Amino acid sequence: xxxxxxxxxxxxxxxxxxxxxxxxxxxxxxxxxxxxxxxxxxxxxxxxxxxxxxxxxxxxxxxxxxxxxxxxxxxxxxxxxxxxxxxxxxxxxxxxxxxxxxxxxxxxxxxxxxxxxxxxxxxxxxxxxxxxxxxxxxxxxxxxxxxxxxxxxxxxxxxxxxxxxxxxxxxxxxxxxxxxxxxxxxxxxxxxxxxxxxxxxxxxxxxxxxxxxxxxxxxxxxxxxxxxxxxxxxxxxxxxxxxxxxxxxxxxxxxxxxxxxxxxxxxx
Numbered sequence: 001x002x003x004x005x006x007x008x009x010x011x012x013x014x015x016x017x018x019x020x021x022x023x024x025x026x027x028x029x030x031x032x033x034x035x036x037x038x039x040x041x042x043x044x045x046x047x048x049x050x051x052x053x054x055x056x057x058x059x060x061x062x063x064x065x066x067x068x069x070x071x072x073x074x075x076x077x078x079x080x081x082x083x084x085x086x087x088x089x090x091x092x093x094x095x096x097x098x099x100x101x102x103x104x105x106x107x108x109x110x111x112x113x114x115x116x117x118x119x120x121x122x123x124x125x126x127x128x129x130x131x132x133x134x135x136x137x138x139x140x141x142x143x144x145x146x147x148x149x150x151x152x153x154x155x156x157x158x159x160x161x162x163x164x165x166x167x168x169x170x171x172x173x174x175x176x177x178x179x180x181x182x183x184x185x186x187x188x189x190x191x192x193x194x195x196x197x198x199x200x201x202x203x204x205x206x207x208x209x210x211x212x213x214x215x216x217x218x219x220x221x222x223x224x225x226x227x228x229x230x231x232x233x234x235x236x237x238x239x240x241x242x243x244x245x246x247x248x249x250x251x252x253x254x255x256x257x258x259x260x261x262x263x264x265x266x267x268x
Contacts, residue, residue, distance in 0.1 A: 003032035003261040005059065005080070006192070006215070006243025008251075009047075012037035013134040015248030021256055022050040028257035034061035034243070036078055036192075039093040039100070040130070041086045062089060063192060064182070065096060067172035068202050075191070075199045077178040078215065078241070082187035089181045092173050097132045099170045104133035107159075107166035111138070114165035118142060135160060136250040147251060175202065179209045188212040190241050195225030200232070207236045217242020217259050219252055 008014035009021055016024075018035065025033050033056055035043045041062050051058035064077045082089060108120050118141060126137040135156075145151035159166045182189040190213035194200050203214065216229040217240075233240050242261040244254050 001032060001263065002030050002257060003034075003059075004030050004243045004246070004257045004259070005032070005034040005061065005241045005261045006036055006063075006078070006218070007033060007246040007256055008037055008063075008248075009035055009043050010129040011035070011043035012040055012130050012132070013136045013247060013250055015136070015140075015250040017129070018043050018046045019050050021246065021248075022047070022054050022056060024256045025056055026054040028255055030056060030257040030260075032057045032059060032261075033256075034059040034080060036061040036063040036243075037130075038063050038134075039065055039096050040132075041082070041089065042130075060086075060187070062086070062093070062182075064089070064093060064178040065100075065172050066175040066178040068175050068199070070205075071201065073197065073199075074172065075175045075197055075202060076193065077175060077182065078190040078192045078213075079178075079182035079185075079187045080190060080213075080241075082182060082185040084185065086185045086187075088184040089187075092177055092181050096170070096173055100134070101132045103168070103170045104135065104138065107135070107168075108133075108138060110165045111142075111159060114159075116142065136247075138166075140250075147249060148253060175206065176209050179206055179211055183210045183212075188239070190215060190239070193218040193220055193245070194229065195222070196220040200228055203232055203238075204236070207238070211236075211238065213239040213241055215242055216240040216262055218245060219254060219259060220245075 009018045035047050047058045060082050062079045068075045111118050122141045127133040179189040192215050240262045244259045
C-alpha cells in the first residue's frame with residue numbers, strides 16, 4: 001500500500017489534468033490516492049474512472065479553505081470519504097468558489113490598471129477546467145518563470161501582498177462549519193498541514209466538533225511538526241494522514257507519491 005492523500009488537479013489550482021496526475025501516480029507505484037481540490041469535489045467522477053483504468057483506489061476528498069476567527073488565521077480542512085453528492089460540503093463551498101472567482105477577476109482589473117498587459121480572456125481560458133480563477137492562473141498569464149524562481153516570487157509578492165495592486169482576500173468558511181459539513185456528508189475531517197498555517201492551538205477545540213484526523217506528512221513539516229502531530233494524534237485519538245500537496249508546475253517541484261500517508265484506519 002502506497003497512499004498519496006493530498007494531490008490537486010486543474011479542477012482547482014493544479015496545473016495537471018486528473019489523468020496526468022493518475023498516470024504519474026501509477027508510474028510511482030501509488031495504490032491509493034485522494035484528489036483534494038480546493039473547495040470542490042468536481043474531479044471525483046473522472047478520478048474514479050481513471051482509477052479503474054490504472055488500478056488505483058480513489059478516496060473521495062476535498063480541501064476546504066476555512067478560517068479560524070478566534071485566532072484570525074487561515075486553516076485548511078481536508079475531508080475524506082464523503083458520501084453521495086456531498087450536499088453539505090457543496091452548500092458552504094459553492095458560494096466560496098463564486099467569491100474567489102469574482103475576487104480574482106477584480107484582481108485582473110487592478111493589475112491592468114497598474115500598467116500590466118494582462119489578457120482577461122486568457123486568464124479565464126487558463127482556468128477553464130475549474131471554472132474558478134486562482135492567482136496561479138493569473139500568474140501563468142503574466143510570466144513564464146518557474147513557481148520556485150526568484151522572478152516568480154518577486155512578482156507574486158509585488159502584486160498580491162502588502163500594498164500590491166491586487167492584494168486583499170475573500171471571506172472564508174468558518175472552520176467549525178467546514179468540519180461539520182464534512183461529517184454531515186459522512187466524511188472524516190482532517191486538519192491540513194498544521195505546521196504550515198500554525199493550526200495546532202485550534203485542534204483541541206475542533207476535536208469537540210468531530211475532527212477525526214491531522215496531516216502528519218507534508219513537505220513543509222519539519223521534525224518538530226511531526227512530533228507535535230504525533231503527540232496530538234495520540235492525545236485525541238486522531239488518525240494521521242499525509243501526501244505531496246501536489247500542484248504540478250503551480251507548486252513545489254515534487255512528484256506524486258514522494259510523500260505518502262502513514263498507514264491508518266482511513267485506508268482500512
